Amino acid sequence: MTRTTTPAPPPGAPAADRDVAGLVDDLTALLGPDLVLTDDRSLDKASVDGSYLSPILRAQWPIGRPEVVCRPTTVEQVPAVVRAAVRRRVPVTSRGKGTGNYGQVVPLHGGLVLDLTALRGIDHVDPEAGVVTAEAGVRMLTLEKRLAAHDSQLWMYPSTVQSTLGGFLAGGSAGTGTIVHGRNHEGFVEALDVVFAHEDAEIVHLEGADAQPFVHTYGVAGIIVRATVRIEPLQDWRCVYASFEDHHDAFAAVQKVHRVSPAPRLCSADGAHVASCLPADEAIPAGRASLRAIVDAAAVGQVEQIVAAAGGVVEAVRRGVNESIKVSTLSYNHPTHWLQKAEPDTWFHMEVQGDALVERLDEVEAVYPGGTLHLEAGHGRMFGMLNGHFTTAEAAYAGVAALEDLGVRVHSPHQYRVDHGTEGVRALAAGTDPYGLLNPGRWES
Known part of the structure; x- marks a missing residue:
């Protein structure tokens, strides 16, 4: 697990010989003035992403700010943009909608933000x-x-x-x-x-x-x-909403629902407190734990039996692409977002994984003050977001060892480094990015 709590080096640390003004001229000639942006509003917008979910990262803001943003409108324009940036030795951070939660599209060393959202074919x-x-x-x-x-x-x-x-x-x-x-x-x-x-x-x-x-x-x-x-x-999907008196029962049901056949597309659950912070819906009744699943129509009967056997109530069964998308937006980090929105400056979360999330739930939630778990079913595993009351970064990281002792794997969402195949990616980048210009500052220090 990566435990990064110190800010990145100041923007502009590498490439002292960068020529941003020259790059702005190059990009303006290539794309036109309307697609090359240097105003404060555009630069500020390109300086943040969804890392507001982390009070540890939020306390470090601003962690980076670009000097120019450009928005190519065709795929074929991108190589020309990159050639200009390399020639001027200006760092390039590519960006989509900026919805990531970890600061990975914030330009730690300034330079150019390459906004790709117009490439929609x-x-x-x-x-x-x-x-x-x-x-x-x-x-x-x-x-x-x-x-x-x-x-x-x-x-x-x-x-x-x-x-x-x-x-x-x-x-x-x-x-x-x-x-x-x-x-x-x-x-x-x-x-x-x-x-x-x-x-x-x-x-x-x-x-x-x-x-x-x-x-x-x-x-x-x-x-x-x-x-x-x-x-x-x-597939003919159905969105099943169920409620339970206690989240222990809801979480035990998740373990069984994710094994039905045909397999579900999604299965999430929250205790009553987190559920009360989600957008109002009659299928998520107040004061009760909530289970939400996207299941094949052929498996609805199996899910209803599992819910009933666990002491729950099926609140609704809905269908359609829009309904599936709605259930999706109540999964993964989104309950943490709604929890923080309802109770600002209170919560942080750790990403956690393992059967202990269900089998030792009380111990897991007790690691952090106010601990409350959002549970997801994954590919043969349980994982989720353990929310706790935030005090300091040191206290947040201090709970990791206790979680690992319970058999829980932990990944910190409070960092912006490459955390997947790091050494292989570093070796690859030595050839594909010889000047170190692509989203610099992402390697473990």
């Missing part, structure tokens, strides 16, 4: 081959809805459905569909079009194993501009 949908090819800026919500018109669905999509495809692949990890397919670097990606930080940068097409090192690595080795990802036949 869906190039090819092939249900027979089981793939879709789309540009990096297309929203996952848009992609899922477009696929439904082809009787298809994504293998997975993030709980923040407004995220972009490139952002999810570069910065995400798991989401709706993880129960069946694992995380986004475990077979989801078939191919990538990537731009390296070379003086003669062009779009490089990578397939299979060659593409995988660029997934979940925050753009430090290459900028994803287009991706081909796995899809599958559209």
Whole structure:
């Protein structure tokens, strides 16, 4: 686990010879003045992401601010932008919607923020081959809805459905569909079009194993501009809401629901306090723990039996793509968001994993004052967000050893370093980014 609590070096620390003014001129000639931004509002917006969920990171703000933002409108413009940045020795941080929770798209060393949200083309949908090819800026919500018109669905999509495809692949990890397919670097990606930080940068097409090192690595080795990802036949999903008197019963039910066949697409649960902070819904009654699941229509009867056997009540069974997306937005980090919104300056969370989350729930929640767990079913495992009352960063990290003693794996959301295949990615980046310009400051110090 990474335990980073110190701020990054000040923006502009590397590349003392950078020529930002020259780059602004180059980009203006390439893209036009409306797509090259140096005003304070644009720079401030590109300086933050969803890391407000971490009081530890929030206390360090600002951790980085760009000197210029540009917004290419075609994939083909990106290599020219990168060539100009390399020539001027200006760091480049690629960015989608900025919905990540860990500060990975904040430009720690300033320079250029490359906003890819205008690259929204869906190039090819092939249900027979089981793939879709789309540009990096297309929203996952848009992609899922477009696929439904082809009787298809994504293998997975993030709980923040407004995220972009490139952002999810570069910065995400798991989401709706993880129960069946694992995380986004475990077979989801078939191919990538990537731009390296070379003086003669062009779009490089990578397939299979060659593409995988660029997934979940925050753009430090290459900028994803287009991706081909796995899809599958559209299932007849139902959104099941259930409530329980006690969250122990709800969590025990999650362990069983995620094993039904056909497998669910998502299964989440919260205790009564967290559930009370979620958006109002008659299917999430006050004072009761909540279980929410996206299950195949053929498995609804099995889920109803599990809920009843655990002493719960099925509050609603809903259908449709929009209903599935709604349930997705109440999973993963989103309950923590609603908890913090209801009770500001109170909560922090740790990402946790293991069967002990259910089997030793009282001990797990007792590690932190006010401890309350949001539970998710994953690919053969239980994981979630353990929320506690925040006092200091030192106190937050002090609980990690106690959790590990209980058999809980812990990942800190309070850091912005590459935490997946670090040494391999560092070796790769030595060739794809020889000047160290791609999202610098992401390596463990």
